Amino acid sequence: MLLQSQTPLPDAIGGLLGFGEMGPGETFVAAFIGAALILTFMLTNAALVIWAKRKITAAFTDRVAVNRVGPAGLLIIPADAVRLLSKELIIPENVDRPAFDVAPLVLALSALLGFAVIPFGNGLQIADPEAGLAYLFAVASIASLGLVMAGYASNNKYSFLGGLRALAQNIAYEIPLVLTAASVVLFAGSLQISTIVAEQAQPLVSLGPVTIPQWYAFVNPFAFVLFLAANMAEVGRNPFDVPEAPTEIVAGWQTEYSSVYFVLAYLGEFLHIFLGGAIVAVVFLGGPAGPVLPGIVWMLIKIWAVFLLTQWTRSALPRVRIDQLIEIGWKGMLVLSFANLLLTAVIVGVLAQGGVL
Amino acid sequence: MSLEEPSPGPDVGLTEEGLDHDALADLVGDALLGRESHRNAEALVVHPDRVAEALGKLRTEAGFDHLACVTAQQYEDRYESIYHLRKYDDPTQELSVVVPTSVDDPRSQSADSVFRTADWHEREAYDLVGIEYDDHPDLRRILLPETWVGHPLSLGYDDESPQIVTLREHANPLADDHRADEGDTMFVNIGPHHPATHGVLHLKTTLDGENVASVEPDIGYLHRCEEQMCEQSTYRHQIMPYPDRWDYISAGILNEWAYARAAEDMADLDVPDYAQVIRTMSAELCRIASHMLAVATFALDVYGDFTAIFMYGVRDREIAQDILEDLTGQRLMFNYLRLGGVAWDLPEPREEFFEKTRDFLEDLPAKLEEYHNLLSSNEIFQLRCVDTGYLDPEVAKNYGATGPVARGSGVDYDLRRDDPYGWYDKLDWDVVTEDGCDNYSRVLVRLQEVEESAKIIEQCVDILEDWPEDERTIQSNVPRTLRPDEDAEIYRSVEAAKGELGIYMRSDGTDKPARFKIRSPCFSNLQTLPEMSTGEYIPDMIASLGSLDIVLGEVDR
Numbered sequence: 048m049l050l051q052s053q054t055p056l057p058d059a060i061g062g063l064l065g066f067g068e069m070g071p072g073e074t075f076v077a078a079f080i081g082a083a084l085i086l087t088f089m090l091t092n093a094a095l096v097i098w099a100k101r102k103i104t105a106a107f108t109d110r111v112a113v114n115r116v117g118p119a120g121l122l123i124i125p126a127d128a129v130r131l132l133s134k135e136l137i138i139p140e141n142v143d144r145p146a147f148d149v150a151p152l153v154l155a156l157s158a159l160l161g162f163a164v165i166p167f168g169n170g171l172q173i174a175d176p177e178a179g180l181a182y183l184f185a186v187a188s189i190a191s192l193g194l195v196m197a198g199y200a201s202n203n204k205y206s207f208l209g210g211l212r213a214l215a216q217n218i219a220y221e222i223p224l225v226l227t228a229a230s231v232v233l234f235a236g237s238l239q240i241s242t243i244v245a246e247q248a249q250p251l252v253s254l255g256p257v258t259i260p261q262w263y264a265f266v267n268p269f270a271f272v273l274f275l276a277a278n279m280a281e282v283g284r285n286p287f288d289v290p291e292a293p294t295e296i297v298a299g300w301q302t303e304y305s306s307v308y309f310v311l312a313y314l315g316e317f318l319h320i321f322l323g324g325a326i327v328a329v330v331f332l333g334g335p336a337g338p339v340l341p342g343i344v345w346m347l348i349k350i351w352a353v354f355l356l357t358q359w360t361r362s363a364l365p366r367v368r369i370d371q372l373i374e375i376g377w378k379g380m381l382v383l384s385f386a387n388l389l390l391t392a393v394i395v396g397v398l399a400q401g402g403v404l
Numbered sequence: 405m406s407l408e409e410p411s412p413g414p415d416v417g418l419t420e421e422g423l424d425h426d427a428l429a430d431l432v433g434d435a436l437l438g439r440e441s442h443r444n445a446e447a448l449v450v451h452p453d454r455v456a457e458a459l460g461k462l463r464t465e466a467g468f469d470h471l472a473c474v475t476a477q478q479y480e481d482r483y484e485s486i487y488h489l490r491k492y493d494d495p496t497q498e499l500s501v502v503v504p505t506s507v508d509d510p511r512s513q514s515a516d517s518v519f520r521t522a523d524w525h526e527r528e529a530y531d532l533v534g535i536e537y538d539d540h541p542d543l544r545r546i547l548l549p550e551t552w553v554g555h556p557l558s559l560g561y562d563d564e565s566p567q568i569v570t571l572r573e574h575a576n577p578l579a580d581d582h583r584a585d586e587g588d589t590m591f592v593n594i595g596p597h598h599p600a601t602h603g604v605l606h607l608k609t610t611l612d613g614e615n616v617a618s619v620e621p622d623i624g625y626l627h628r629c630e631e632q633m634c635e636q637s638t639y640r641h642q643i644m645p646y647p648d649r650w651d652y653i654s655a656g657i658l659n660e661w662a663y664a665r666a667a668e669d670m671a672d673l674d675v676p677d678y679a680q681v682i683r684t685m686s687a688e689l690c691r692i693a694s695h696m697l698a699v700a701t702f703a704l705d706v707y708g709d710f711t712a713i714f715m716y717g718v719r720d721r722e723i724a725q726d727i728l729e730d731l732t733g734q735r736l737m738f739n740y741l742r743l744g745g746v747a748w749d750l751p752e753p754r755e756e757f758f759e760k761t762r763d764f765l766e767d768l769p770a771k772l773e774e775y776h777n778l779l780s781s782n783e784i785f786q787l788r789c790v791d792t793g794y795l796d797p798e799v800a801k802n803y804g805a806t807g808p809v810a811r812g813s814g815v816d817y818d819l820r821r822d823d824p825y826g827w828y829d830k831l832d833w834d835v836v837t838e839d840g841c842d843n844y845s846r847v848l849v850r851l852q853e854v855e856e857s858a859k860i861i862e863q864c865v866d867i868l869e870d871w872p873e874d875e876r877t878i879q880s881n882v883p884r885t886l887r888p889d890e891d892a893e894i895y896r897s898v899e900a901a902k903g904e905l906g907i908y909m910r911s912d913g914t915d916k917p918a919r920f921k922i923r924s925p926c927f928s929n930l931q932t933l934p935e936m937s938t939g940e941y942i943p944d945m946i947a948s949l950g951s952l953d954i955v956l957g958e959v960d961r
Contacts, residue, residue, distance in 0.1 A: 108712045110715060292708065294600040295942050296942070364782070366943075
């Protein structure tokens with residue numbers, strides 16, 4: 048019943064609890080419950096990654112992967128959780144506390160905050176502010192702060208190098224990412240996520256009985272590819288995984304983290320990949336829209352497709368060097384995204400003049 | 405190009421019949437103290453204060469541009485350093501330069517100013533035997549810890565004396581944390597425990613931002629006294645298992661062959677043709693397995709975690725290992741070669757073995773195609789590897805680089821062709837060289853050498869299949885106990901997976917060698933790392949290290 052609702056999640060929960068007229072107190076309680084629901088959902092989803100990542104990578108690299116614990120090795124998830132959480136938490140001497148302790152929290156938190164505005168379909172959306180997209184990029188880039196904190200506070204040269212690399216990379220790719228998303232905003236005419244999703248539901252072309260919706264991936268494939276690449280760099284996956292680069296700088300900014308802190312950092316990474324996937328889905332792939340299956344399923348399919356892509360590139364592509372990475376970012380992606388933005392602006396302007404939009 | 409009269413080419417002593425050692429002795433002039441004769445080459449005894457001068461003349465005027473190895477040893481009445489010289493153009497032209505020093509003050513001039521490769525070799529000689537080299541740029545211990553007491557391969561060494569090394573005393577790599585405090589550089593220890601050091605290697609690296617300002621490999625973590633163990637073992641049976649443990653990346657039979665070749669030449673043993681063919685085939689299988697892993701781990705260094713190409717490399721190497729397992733009964737420590745032949749004949753049923761081998765060879769081109777698709781034709785891979793880790797051919801020669809490292813720099817040097825042994829000279833195959841001198845070339849060389857090895861194996865299988873049943877002699881008659889002539893000295897080398905693997909042995913008339921020296925190709929190749937990496941980025945240095953394909957078991961012995 049909850050899933051059929053089209054009203055925002057806190058309102059639906061408020062209705063269920065019989066709040067009637069929602070005052071600030073009631074809104075807070077309802078939103079809190081809604082947030083807890085979404086976060087639990089996302090964290091469960093991220094836990095599934097422990098298993099899925101192994102299976103996916105194994106499929107790409109001609110291996111079998113976990114298959115001993117439970118059906119298809121699924122029970123490895125609780126086993127791994129217990130293992131990781133029960134490890135000794137080693138905090139090296141001379142680390143800069145509390146920055147060292149806060150960094151993993153910041154990482155995980157910034158990704159989780161982003162999910163507040165993601166529409167999972169069927170009204171599963173905590174909030175839908177007018178500047179939704181701007182909020183999304185704003186909170187996602189708080190992660191850079193966490194990376195620098197982790198790198199700097201660890202008192203380890205490898206961490207330090209990793210932190211600096213991460214910062215340089217995030218700055219270089221944040222701009223193309225936002226600019227490319229801005230070209231979509233020009234089409235949609237709004238920063239509000241629900242509007243962007245709704246705009247994409249319009250038909251693009253009709254081929255007999257099949258109607259292809261106006262997903263921005265179809266409208267502007269160039270921007271889609273740019274965005275995917277920039278997103279890959281934002282989440283730090285091959286070919287852009289230089290901040291960790293295990294064979295060069297051990298584990299980059301993660302080097303000194305163990306036990307719970309490591310789990311948080313690791314989880315934060317995967318949450319970021321999923322958030323990246325969610326942004327791609329919302330901005331370019333029509334959000335939760337899709338035939339037959341309910342919206343939430345489609346949304347998950349789209350998010351996991353992006354995750355699959357990151358795993359694929361990780362298995363198949365070499366890592367670029369840090370200077371090459373920065374060069375690609377500033378000299379390539381930035382120029383292309385500006386060109387894309389300008390071109391889109393011109394086209395949108397012309398179309399608006401002609402009364403098409 | 406200068407238009408001056410060209411100086412006489414580096415061909416003094418070169419005649420139609422071979423080397424004219426009198427001319428070479430004249431060339432060295434009054435630095436010469438005498439002459440000796442080793443099994444592999446004539447030896448010139450040179451005055452300890454004039455080593456650089458003598459070697460310099462031999463290098464520039466007689467063309468001995470390859471200092472293969474430096475062997476140090478102690479006799480009752482003297483210490484001796486032997487510089488094994490050969491030519492990159494024709495390694496059969498060999499010359500040993502013997503430098504004797506007194507027992508009281510073992511001190512001779514360093515050859516570092518002539519051959520850069522002497523740097524590490526002389527450090528090792530100092531470390532293990534105790535000869536001091538004047539004018540050496542950096543005479544420190546290399547394999548043993550700085551605080552070690554005594555020189556283990558010298559005669560008076562007391563191996564009962566305790567080696568108590570306190571942590572305080574020990575050169576703690578973590579201590580000097582703030583080298584070059586004044587400048588903008590950062591000192592970082594890469595290894596001995598680091599994902600990319602392929603074992604226990606320690607790179608003392610100074611970084612200028614992301615650039616490598618200087619790098620110094622620190623080795624010895626895997627030193628297992630292999631030379632000493634061989635000196636305590638009998639020629640006939642006890643030494644053969646050890647070579648498997650030098651380059652343990654499935655190159656075992658190649659290593660065994662190095663010992664077999666040296667010992668057989670020293671004791672004048674024949675090897676039946678049939679055994680030679682089996683040796684050639686199994687050695688090339690080892691080479692394929694070794695190169696596959698080299699390429700796979702190189703991909704690991706450039707790609708990141710366990711990626712497709714790494715697993716493919718391991719998957720395909722597995723088949724070569726299976727075949728070797730069928731043949732030798734072992735997967736890594738083969739112990740298959742014997743002096744005068746091999747341990748046993750091909751496994752029965754032979755047809756099955758041949759079929760398995762042929763299947764492997766048949767599938768190989770498709771798999772190499774896959775490697776080329778994933779590796780060499782990937783644009784990011786090219787971006788990373790082309791023109792990084794540049795190793796000039798002259799520099800490579802100066803450092804005594806051999807194997808795929810030298811061939812990737814266009815140095816056409818392959819002992820299988822240039823100093824033939826086994827069945828190689830009767831087969832149709834090519835030596836692969838690339839002129840790029842970079843990481844990319846070294847990978848290409850390895851991938852192409854896999855093809856060449858496959859060609860060799862195929863021909864060997866053909867030969868073995870047609871071999872008449874009653875002529876399958878796998879071993880010649882070898883005495884139960886080998887006692888080579890007293891004072892016989894020999895240096896012999898084979899083309900192992902990583903390059904020239906040489907063995908120097910001196911007999912004292914007993915059934916055990918008096919001196920057993922291993923010339924490890926990785927040891928010399930690793931020396932080129934600072935040349936390649938200084939000024940480049942950290943990732944390039946890691947890639948260069950991977951492209952050198954070192955095995956620490958062989959570097960440290």
